[in-house]
Amino acid sequence: MSTTTGACNDDAPIRVLLVDDEQLVRSGFRLLLDIEDDITVVGEATTGAQAVERARATRPDVVLMDIRMPKMDGIQATRAITAANELRNVRILILTTYDTDAYVFEGLQAGASGFLLKDAGPAELLHGIRVVAAGDALLAPRITRRLIAQFTARRTADEVAEKRLSVLTAREREVLALVGQGMSNDEIGAALFLSPATARTHVSHAMVKLGARDRAQLVVIAYRTGLVTP
Missing domain, CATH: 3.40.50.2300 (Response regulator)
Structure with a gap:
């Protein structure tokens, strides 16, 4: 990924x-x-x-x-x-x-x-x-993502998903879910009918709002909040 x-x-x-x-x-x-x-x-x-x-x-x-x-x-x-x-x-x-x-x-x-x-x-x-x-x-x-899911799913209960994700717009949630699935900016853009640059902007906004250091941490958040499931 x-x-x-x-x-x-x-x-x-x-x-x-x-x-x-x-x-x-x-x-x-x-x-x-x-x-x-x-x-x-x-x-x-x-x-x-x-x-x-x-x-x-x-x-x-x-x-x-x-x-x-x-x-x-x-x-x-x-x-x-x-x-x-x-x-x-x-x-x-x-x-x-x-x-x-x-x-x-x-x-x-x-x-x-x-x-x-x-x-x-x-x-x-x-x-x-x-x-x-x-x-x-x-x-x-x-x-694989299945391996990450195995270790993050156990901790899903530790997160209050709605509270954690409430700072995101509906589009940013969609983008976060696709990041969690391992998609690149180009793939996210194609899936949501956005340009890669726009997809990248949404990813950057999600990182800032969720306090994620990088996209790897966005993957963890996507699984921990249940936005992406194994």
Whole structure:
């Protein structure tokens, strides 16, 4: 699932912070990223706490974040980074494996903009970094909307849907429901007979009104309020 909402300067390389407690993994990522003209690695971190510290020091566009790390894990680090006002433009791309799929919901709630499986190929990883750097939401094909629904539906009762959605116009609700289904701006426009630019405007208004950091969080809200059901 990806969409179009610009977040970084198109003329400048995408600044990436690598976070993983395994040196071999970080080295592999660096080798892959260093040969790309539009991506530059600005730092590395081996723990969640170090990731927060390095994010403050380097102000990356994207943090490539592992989940399983000692002391402070990737979810906690993501939460700390996205909660920091001075790091509001930093996007988190979390790497997960099949046995950590349960972290998907918590990661989205913490402010992650995307997820990739650790066995993703080089092209998929590079695409993911570019998508997230552009301000879009990314979910790996195998991390499906059904999976998100599984973890968000359990919490639907925690939200008072009408109160949460009352700030939206009827059109914005329609758009939010389609965002929750993983549609792009072009697809939303086609479904509602709107131009992609108008669809994007409605998405932006919904984000502001609901206090969503990005489209990934709109997906969570759509499920939690019952606007989209599994």
